[in-house]
Amino acid sequence: MRGEKIFRADVAVIGGGPAGLAAAAAARAAGAERVLVLEREPLAGGILNQCIHDGFGLVRFGEALTGPEYAGRFLRAAEERGVDIRTRTMTLELTAERRLRTLGPRGYETAEAGAVILAMGCRERTRGAIQIPGARPAGVFTAGVAQYYLNRQNMMIGRRALIVGSGDVGLIMARRLTLEGARVLAVVEKLPYAGGLARNVVQCLEDYDIPLLLNHTVTRIEGERRVERVTVARVDEAGRAVPGTERVWACDTVVLSVGLIPENELALQAGAEISPLTGGAVVNGDLQTSIPGVFACGNALHVHDLVDHVSAEAETAGQSAAAFIRAGTAARAEDRLIPIRPGAGVRYVVPFFLRPGARSLISLRVKEPMSRRRIEVRAGGRVLAARKFPRLTPAEMVRLTLREPAPPETETVEVMISDD
Amino acid sequence: MEKRFDVAVVGGGAVGCAIARELCRYEQSVVLLEKESDVARGTSGRNSGVVHAGFNNPPGSLAARLCVEGCAGFATVCRELGVPYSSTGKLVVALEPEDAPALERLLAQGRQGGVPELELWTPRQTRAREPGIASCGALWSGSTGITNPILYTVALAENAQANGAEIILDFAVDAVDRAGDGFILRAGERALGADFVVNAAGLYADRVAALAGDENYRIYPCRGEYLVLDKQAAALLRTPVYPVPRPGVGGLGVHLTPTVDGNILIGPSAEYIDSRADTGTTAAVIERLWEEALRLLPALAQSRVVTAYAGLRSKTVPAGAQNFGDFIVEHSRATPNLINLAGIESPGLTASLPLARLVCRLLSEKKPLKLKADFRPERQRGEEFRSSPPERRRAMAAADPAAREIVCRCETVTRREILTALDNPLGVRSLTGIKVRSRAMTGRCQGGYCQQRLAATLRDEYGVRPEDIRLDGREAWVFTGEVK
Ligand SMILES: Cc1cc2nc3c(=O)[nH]c(=O)nc-3n(C[C@H](O)[C@H](O)[C@H](O)COP(=O)(O)OP(=O)(O)OC[C@H]3O[C@@H](n4cnc5c(N)ncnc54)[C@H](O)[C@@H]3O)c2cc1C
Numbered sequence: 001m002r003g004e005k006i007f008r009a010d011v012a013v014i015g016g017g018p019a020g021l022a023a024a025a026a027a028r029a030a031g032a033e034r035v036l037v038l039e040r041e042p043l044a045g046g047i048l049n050q051c052i053h054d055g056f057g058l059v060r061f062g063e064a065l066t067g068p069e070y071a072g073r074f075l076r077a078a079e080e081r082g083v084d085i086r087t088r089t090m091t092l093e094l095t096a097e098r099r100l101r102t103l104g105p106r107g108y109e110t111a112e113a114g115a116v117i118l119a120m121g122c123r124e125r126t127r128g129a130i131q132i133p134g135a136r137p138a139g140v141f142t143a144g145v146a147q148y149y150l151n152r153q154n155m156m157i158g159r160r161a162l163i164v165g166s167g168d169v170g171l172i173m174a175r176r177l178t179l180e181g182a183r184v185l186a187v188v189e190k191l192p193y194a195g196g197l198a199r200n201v202v203q204c205l206e207d208y209d210i211p212l213l214l215n216h217t218v219t220r221i222e223g224e225r226r227v228e229r230v231t232v233a234r235v236d237e238a239g240r241a242v243p244g245t246e247r248v249w250a251c252d253t254v255v256l257s258v259g260l261i262p263e264n265e266l267a268l269q270a271g272a273e274i275s276p277l278t279g280g281a282v283v284n285g286d287l288q289t290s291i292p293g294v295f296a297c298g299n300a301l302h303v304h305d306l307v308d309h310v311s312a313e314a315e316t317a318g319q320s321a322a323a324f325i326r327a328g329t330a331a332r333a334e335d336r337l338i339p340i341r342p343g344a345g346v347r348y349v350v351p352f353f354l355r356p357g358a359r360s361l362i363s364l365r366v367k368e369p370m371s372r373r374r375i376e377v378r379a380g381g382r383v384l385a386a387r388k389f390p391r392l393t394p395a396e397m398v399r400l401t402l403r404e405p406a407p408p409e410t411e412t413v414e415v416m417i418s419d420d
Numbered sequence: 421m422e423k424r425f426d427v428a429v430v431g432g433g434a435v436g437c438a439i440a441r442e443l444c445r446y447e448q449s450v451v452l453l454e455k456e457s458d459v460a461r462g463t464s465g466r467n468s469g470v471v472h473a474g475f476n477n478p479p480g481s482l483a484a485r486l487c488v489e490g491c492a493g494f495a496t497v498c499r500e501l502g503v504p505y506s507s508t509g510k511l512v513v514a515l516e517p518e519d520a521p522a523l524e525r526l527l528a529q530g531r532q533g534g535v536p537e538l539e540l541w542t543p544r545q546t547r548a549r550e551p552g553i554a555s556c557g558a559l560w561s562g563s564t565g566i567t568n569p570i571l572y573t574v575a576l577a578e579n580a581q582a583n584g585a586e587i588i589l590d591f592a593v594d595a596v597d598r599a600g601d602g603f604i605l606r607a608g609e610r611a612l613g614a615d616f617v618v619n620a621a622g623l624y625a626d627r628v629a630a631l632a633g634d635e636n637y638r639i640y641p642c643r644g645e646y647l648v649l650d651k652q653a654a655a656l657l658r659t660p661v662y663p664v665p666r667p668g669v670g671g672l673g674v675h676l677t678p679t680v681d682g683n684i685l686i687g688p689s690a691e692y693i694d695s696r697a698d699t700g701t702t703a704a705v706i707e708r709l710w711e712e713a714l715r716l717l718p719a720l721a722q723s724r725v726v727t728a729y730a731g732l733r734s735k736t737v738p739a740g741a742q743n744f745g746d747f748i749v750e751h752s753r754a755t756p757n758l759i760n761l762a763g764i765e766s767p768g769l770t771a772s773l774p775l776a777r778l779v780c781r782l783l784s785e786k787k788p789l790k791l792k793a794d795f796r797p798e799r800q801r802g803e804e805f806r807s808s809p810p811e812r813r814r815a816m817a818a819a820d821p822a823a824r825e826i827v828c829r830c831e832t833v834t835r836r837e838i839l840t841a842l843d844n845p846l847g848v849r850s851l852t853g854i855k856v857r858s859r860a861m862t863g864r865c866q867g868g869y870c871q872q873r874l875a876a877t878l879r880d881e882y883g884v885r886p887e888d889i890r891l892d893g894r895e896a897w898v899f900t901g902e903v904k
């Protein structure tokens with residue numbers, strides 16, 4: 001592009017949520033000089049800025065903070081470390097050569113970065129994506145949008161609501177809407193168990209007598225202009241509505257909490273391999289994607305339930321990015337990678353590969369609820385990590401640190417669940 | 421005394437808006453009355469957006485003739501009006517060897533009707549054009565194209581307005597009283613007068629005619645459902661692909677249509693229903709749409725749906741009837757100075773301007789029409805960030821602070837484009853009105869990112885109270901008010 005000014009950075013972090021802020025601060029601490037955070041919102045902090053309830057930081061700080069308070073700590077830490085935080089700046093393009101195009105107060109610009117960290121967070125699955133049949137009246141919101149309207153814009157979305165899906169944000173919105181005077185009729189969940197954390201089921205539904213209808217789904221939304229009625233039916237084991245079990249609920253609002261999807265348009269544009277299991281990039285133990293010098297963390301990598309874990313993961317990405325620019329591209333390309341295989345009952349494991357000799361942190365989710373199990377990470381005959389769990393649910397991410405690195409000759413590492 | 425016009429057009433669909441615009445070429449006062457809060461909220465906003473070549477209709481029929489004429493002029497009109505148009509061509513594919521004779525029949529029918537650029541293609545030629553389609557041959561139509569039917573209709577309305585027509589929204593005509601040789605049209609408490617009425621009310625054409633004392637029509641709604649696929653599937657198809665039409669199914673069959681915006685449509689189904697307002701989708705049809713789509717293009721199996729919608733065909737023949745319901749455009753046989761259009765189903769979008777010219781001819785039989793010297797057919801279209809090359813993007817951002825902010829991230833819509841949409845000449849302020857004009861809220865997150873920003877803009881910059889914000893239409897409220 002003629003007359004184009006290109007700005008350079010050692011590390012460019014895309015997204016200034018808790019992941020991006022922690023990654024940037026860690027990259028600076030690990031020696032990267034010019035670290036940029038590119039955040040499209042006027043204020044960094046990510047989704048936490050709309051989470052005014054508390055319960056953040058219990059793991060990390062041993063304190064119950066609100067979302068903005070938790071984010072504020074990381075924002076200050078990043079600023080103190082001299083991270084250049086550019087708000088109102090959206091990254092529109094990314095190439096495998098780590099060239100970025102951004103749009104913001106400084107105009108339409110091009111950047112070249114020594115390393116890039118993907119920290120774009122996630123978006124919500126929509127009604128269209130799950131194909132709920134019926135009319136398309138006003139009054140159907142995803143839970144995150146509803147949360148934004150109430151908490152950031154002070155706008156109330158309805159009077160009688162049905163919540164579809166039992167993800168954490170939906171549970172929290174059931175309580176929030178009730179506190180604001182709306183009547184929440186029920187939470188409808190297709191699976192035989194709740195999608196959100198057990199503590200949210202208790203604190204947001206049971207404490208307010210909101211019924212949780214497991215094994216149920218919405219088969220139809222009606223209403224010419226605004227939602228008027230919603231039909232709910234029981235589902236069989238294959239997840240199909242059972243005829244004759246329909247019940248019609250009169251309501252004016254439907255809130256959907258049916259899943260979060262890692263935000264990865266930019267990763268795809270750059271050509272990074274995306275996992276169908278997580279929706280995020282395929283990464284190794286350093287959280288490097290299939291593109292050298294491009295790292296990923298936070299909800300852009302896989303959807304987290306606790307922000308505390310996001311921060312820890314992001315610090316790894318920041319350190320890896322700093323190490324990458326110190327070592328240069330060539331030094332890393334030859335490393336042999338050991339694949340990690342999720343065993344029976346394991347939905348996914350992040351990372352997807354380990355470097356021999358590296359002592360990584362492993363995150364995983366199980367496929368369904370189970371109790372009294374032991375999870376082992378094995379390399380051939382060796383146990384690299386093991387822990388017992390009285391209870392495991394898909395809602396709660398499991399994290400294990402390897403006691404010892406995988407030996408160099410390892411073919412594959414396996415993550416196994418066994419009866420305790 | 422109520423305001424008087426020479427001509428009142430009832431119905432702000434593609435056809436009514438085209439008529440209003442064409443009427444503005446002549447020295448007369450024109451008003452367009454639409455019951456919804458925007459134009460193109462009826463069938464004109466709920467179809468395939470295909471500019472048909474004209475080989476699907478019986479040669480000699482009004483539909484066939486006006487379709488060929490409309491198709492020939494469509495690209496030019498889109499250029500005039502600043503509406504997206506893409507000359508894609510179209511394939512009707514034979515999935516089974518038994519389908520081949522039907523292709524020959526369509527070819528013969530098209531040639532007889534004067535449709536240009538028709539050819540029979542071998543499976544290999546077909547594959548060269550659309551590698552994902554496994555066929556036993558196809559009919560290629562080179563003159564078929566695609567457009568955005570909503571922007572087309574909006575553009576016609578805006579251009580009519582710029583040329584002097586008055587466009588009145590939220591005006592649901594509920595009485596048409598005779599007053600001398602003319603009429604008083606009423607909507608609740610409101611009323612206005614007109615010497616002539618053109619009834620372009622689509623699905624409600626029979627009712628509007630009846631209001632004016634003409635009971636000669638009956639419309640049968642026939643629903644067509646669609647799925648809209650994520651843009652990630654765009655590379656799988658560049659041409660509209662249709663199966664061989666099956667007689668008696670009430671439509672052209674479930675087909676695949678790329679849109680000018682880069683999505684793929686699957687649909688429509690064809691199902692007679694009782695309601696004229698039920699544009700909802702159904703589980704059973706959604707399942708069938710997928711089956712039929714995968715028969716045409718198996719590679720779609722991995723693609724994702726962003727949304728679904730349905731449109732209603734306004735048929736003049738009931739379910740099961742084998743006869744073809746042609747377009748009806750005529751002087752009312754019961755009421756003087758009333759022109760009725762009925763049964764304007766596919767290819768009514770394609771034929772909208774020829775239909776409008778036909779209405780002008782009918783009108784000129786009743787009163788002299790004198791061309792206006794200052795009619796301006798052109799309409800300016802705002803610049804799009806998304807489709808601009810990097811140099812242009814840089815210049816746009818340098819010149820305009822509102823072009824430095826992306827409001828809709830899926831479709832890359834800038835704040836400037838949102839403001840332009842909000843300041844539309846028809847004065848439409850609904851979220852859907854902004855959506856169709858700017859593409860905000862139409863991408864894969866379906867407004868998850870931008871709808872809050874649109875609502876905030878309405879409230880904070882346009883002074884609309886939260887309880888007055890509408891999705892679409894007067895009863896489609898979004899908020900009860902402020903959080904207490
Ligand atoms: C609605 C919602 C509610 C939640 N509630 C809780 C809760 O109560 N407790 C809890 O522990 N966890 C909660 N979570 C989990 C939460 O996602 C994580 O804890 C944490 O916020 C994830 O951090 P992140 O930085 O990965 O993503 P985010 O917080 O989503 O941050 C991503 C940031 O990237 C920016 N961005 C994205 N793309 C671009 C781009 N192209 N250019 C520039 N900037 C970009 C975004 O604007 C955003 O600021 C919630 C998640 C959601 C979606």
Ligand SMILES: Cc1cc2nc3c(=O)[nH]c(=O)nc-3n(C[C@H](O)[C@H](O)[C@H](O)COP(=O)(O)OP(=O)(O)OC[C@H]3O[C@@H](n4cnc5c(N)ncnc54)[C@H](O)[C@@H]3O)c2cc1C
Nearest residue numbers: 431433435455462463464467470593622644766768769770
């Ligand atoms: C599923 C489907 C697919 C199609 N695909 C194509 C295609 O690919 N190509 C093509 O060329 N054609 C296609 N068509 C046909 C095309 O969409 C229609 O022919 C065309 O849109 C008809 O336009 P219209 O203006 O007559 O009707 P409409 O768009 O329905 O407009 C009528 C208007 O009148 C208003 N109205 C009704 N009653 C009143 C009243 N009392 N007072 C005030 N206003 C009133 C309504 O609100 C409405 O806006 C398709 C149709 C369907 C249903």
